[in-house]
Amino acid sequence: MHEMRRFEPPAELAAHANVTADVYAEADADRLAFWEKAAERLSWDTKWDRVLDWDNAPFAQWFVGGKINAAYNCVDRHVEAGNGDKVAYHWVGEPENDTRDITYAELKDLVCQAANALTGLGVKAGDRVAIYMPMIPETVVAMLACARIGAPHTVVFGGFSSTALRDRIQDCDARVVITSDGGYRRGAPAALKPAVDEAVAQCPDVRSVLVVQRTGQDVEWDDSRDVWWDDAVGTASTEHTPEAFDSEHPLYVMYTSGTTGKPKGILHTTGGYLVGTSYTHWSVFDLKPETDIFWTAADIGWVTGHSYIVYGPLANGTTSVMYEGTPDTPHKGRWWEIIQQHKVTILYCAPTAIRTFMKWGSDIPDEFDLSTLRLLGSVGEPINPEAYIWYRETIGGGRCPVMDTWWQTETGQLMISPLPGITAGKPGSAMKALPGIGALVVDDEGNAVQPGSGGYLVLTEPWPAMLRTLWGDDERYQDTYWSRFQGLYFAGDGAKLDEDGDIWLLGRVDDVMNVSGHRLSTTEIESALVSHPKVAEAAVVGANDPDTGQAVNAFVILRESALKDGEKADDALIQELRNHVSKEIGPIAKPKSILVVPELPKTRSGKIMRRLLRDVAEKRDVGDVTTLADSTIMDQIKQGLATGKDDD
Numbered sequence: 004m005h006e007m008r009r010f011e012p013p014a015e016l017a018a019h020a021n022v023t024a025d026v027y028a029e030a031d032a033d034r035l036a037f038w039e040k041a042a043e044r045l046s047w048d049t050k051w052d053r054v055l056d057w058d059n060a061p062f063a064q065w066f067v068g069g070k071i072n073a074a075y076n077c078v079d080r081h082v083e084a085g086n087g088d089k090v091a092y093h094w095v096g097e098p099e100n101d102t103r104d105i106t107y108a109e110l111k112d113l114v115c116q117a118a119n120a121l122t123g124l125g126v127k128a129g130d131r132v133a134i135y136m137p138m139i140p141e142t143v144v145a146m147l148a149c150a151r152i153g154a155p156h157t158v159v160f161g162g163f164s165s166t167a168l169r170d171r172i173q174d175c176d177a178r179v180v181i182t183s184d185g186g187y188r189r190g191a192p193a194a195l196k197p198a199v200d201e202a203v204a205q206c207p208d209v210r211s212v213l214v215v216q217r218t219g220q221d222v223e224w225d226d227s228r229d230v231w232w233d234d235a236v237g238t239a240s241t242e243h244t245p246e247a248f249d250s251e252h253p254l255y256v257m258y259t260s261g262t263t264g265k266p267k268g269i270l271h272t273t274g275g276y277l278v279g280t281s282y283t284h285w286s287v288f289d290l291k292p293e294t295d296i297f298w299t300a301a302d303i304g305w306v307t308g309h310s311y312i313v314y315g316p317l318a319n320g321t322t323s324v325m326y327e328g329t330p331d332t333p334h335k336g337r338w339w340e341i342i343q344q345h346k347v348t349i350l351y352c353a354p355t356a357i358r359t360f361m362k363w364g365s366d367i368p369d370e371f372d373l374s375t376l377r378l379l380g381s382v383g384e385p386i387n388p389e390a391y392i393w394y395r396e397t398i399g400g401g402r403c404p405v406m407d408t409w410w411q412t413e414t415g416q417l418m419i420s421p422l423p424g425i426t427a428g429k430p431g432s433a434m435k436a437l438p439g440i441g442a443l444v445v446d447d448e449g450n451a452v453q454p455g456s457g458g459y460l461v462l463t464e465p466w467p468a469m470l471r472t473l474w475g476d477d478e479r480y481q482d483t484y485w486s487r488f489q490g491l492y493f494a495g496d497g498a499k500l501d502e503d504g505d506i507w508l509l510g511r512v513d514d515v516m517n518v519s520g521h522r523l524s525t526t527e528i529e530s531a532l533v534s535h536p537k538v539a540e541a542a543v544v545g546a547n548d549p550d551t552g553q554a555v556n557a558f559v560i561l562r563e564s565a566l567k568d569g570e571k572a573d574d575a576l577i578q579e580l581r582n583h584v585s586k587e588i589g590p591i592a593k594p595k596s597i598l599v600v601p602e603l604p605k606t607r608s609g610k611i612m613r614r615l616l617r618d619v620a621e622k623r624d625v626g627d628v629t630t631l632a633d634s635t636i637m638d639q640i641k642q643g644l645a646t647g648k649d650d651d
């Protein structure tokens with residue numbers, strides 16, 4: 004273990020940073036004036052009359068009365084300002100030498116064409132459009148085209164199964180799906196269209212599927228529904244007048260896992276979201292649009308991609324890198340090669356990636372020139388001090404500060420993070436709430452804890468990019484986030500304050516797991532397991548894992564009919580169950596291990612004691628079992644009948 008270290012902010016960064024230390028006092032003095040100033044960085048068609056309407060809390064309205072077009076702010080205004088030739092994306096495909104640079108002027112033409120094509124397909128403001136795509140430029144174009152015509156998009160991560168896609172299309176009642184034949188992954192084309200065909204077969208209201216050709220794979224075709232992107236978008240006019248939408252017009256719905264089986268549709272609206280993402284992108288990454296090359300190494304299918312590959316960076320006129328594939332294709336130095344080639348100055352990624360690179364060894368990045376990097380970011384899960392220090396030293400050459408940024412799909416924007424040139428870095432701590440954000444660590448009763456103590460992370464003030472509700476479920480929105488502590492937003496994370504009052508995130512306190520920075524619900528995976536005909540009951544826990552942060556560990560009770568006389572639960576059955584979860588949710592949810600057990604540990608009231616299962620999964624002595632209905636059960640579980648191991 005490293006002792007607790009503290010890195011002072013580099014002086015040369017401080018001298019030129021976008022924000023200065025007095026920003027905290029400024030925001031504290033008048034929070035709404037602070038956000039109003041941030042909003043003035045954007046182009047509004049009509050100015051707001053009121054910064055925040057919180058009268059109907061927890062339902063917020065930001066920049067009330069303002070009208071704005073998100074796509075215009077992300078694209079047109081940079082072209083109008085004379086920056087049309089500036090590169091918006093250095094896009095890097097997974098196959099080597101498959102690259103494309105897209106300027107702001109080109110992006111504008113593409114977005115206008117796609118907006119016209121969508122209109123041609125009958126999409127109107129307010130209609131939902133599902134996007135199920137690989138990491139290709141058309142994905143960004145599709146999102147911006149939707150935003151331009153006021154059609155909220157719902158991007159579904161390409162790694163999700165057809166079942167997951169179907170559920171999301173149905174939940175938000177999307178009428179059009181944008182997809183591609185596939186994308187490149189681990190050196191080979193991976194298909195996407197078949198999953199769309201399967202999903203859409205059960206979504207009678209989907210009238211069109213727009214298909215980008217990326218890999219040239221054969222696809223099934225339904226003439227009454229399917230349209231090639233090139234035919235519809237490629238032939239459309241590059242002229243399109245953006246319409247200004249109400250600041251609170253829905254921009255997108257992003258589904259995320261909650262504590263129940265049903266994913267939650269997080270709703271983000273236009274004005275506040277764009278203010279929150281663009282301001283934090285500019286301040287936390289000290290973004291200098293003239294000189295920086297910014298790279299968020301995440302998938303657009305997650306909120307990190309929405310806020311920091313698309314909306315934040317584009318609103319700031321940034322040149323970004325966007326990479327299609329995996330870090331080890333065709334070799335384990337791919338990321339570092341991309342940084343060297345494109346002279347990346349800011350890298351933003353997840354601790355899981357960093358831990359993987361650490362395992363592969365420093366020799367690999369050492370072969371590349373990473374001297375252009377000046378700032379590093381981390382997101383998605385707690386970063387362990389070893390990974391932080393390795394990142395800072397080996398990738399950042401000891402000169403780049405690390406911004407450990409805490410936020411969520413729900414918050415839309417960065418919330419807790421150091422500020423470059425201002426805040427010191429402590430490996431493992433996200434430090435403090437950003438200016439304009441109120442965060443506290445509270446005890447069970449909702450009282451703020453003292454430095455040196457732990458509790459629950461809550462947010463005390465509304466913020467511009469906050470979720471507005473859960474799609475179609477205001478009640479669940481209130482129950483999930485605003486009912487645990489009166490008047491406070493409950494994030495679902497445990498946290499502690501150190502002696503200096505800095506915040507350390509400790510992971511989820513609910514039934515949500517974090518595997519490789521991906522958010523998964525224990526109950527969702529349990530439901531997937533019990534939907535298999537051979538499974539009677541299932542319990543899932545997230546156990547600590549040195550590589551992925553947490554790993555999915557499942558315990559299942561088989562139906563009596565599952566095994567014939569004398570037959571054992573063998574590896575083939577375990578694989579069958581793992582594949583079943585993959586089919587139901589997606590490969591990311593596949594349990595790392597499945598233990599077949601005769602019983603599950605339950606309290607007398609029938610509640611599964613996941614804590615004990617976590618002890619088993621983490622190979623600890625099992626804790627207090629006195630509340631179990633049958634205390635011999637843990638012994639039986641430990642002599643489990645079969646274990647499934649991770650083979651991929």
Ligand code: PRX
Binds near residue numbers: 508521
């Ligand atoms: O538990 C926290 C963890 O990720 C959760 C949010 O997941 P999601 O909505 O998928 O968004 C991930 C990308 C923003 C949080 O509740 N988390 C996120 N960032 C951090 C983190 N945990 C510790 N430190 C972080 N920097």
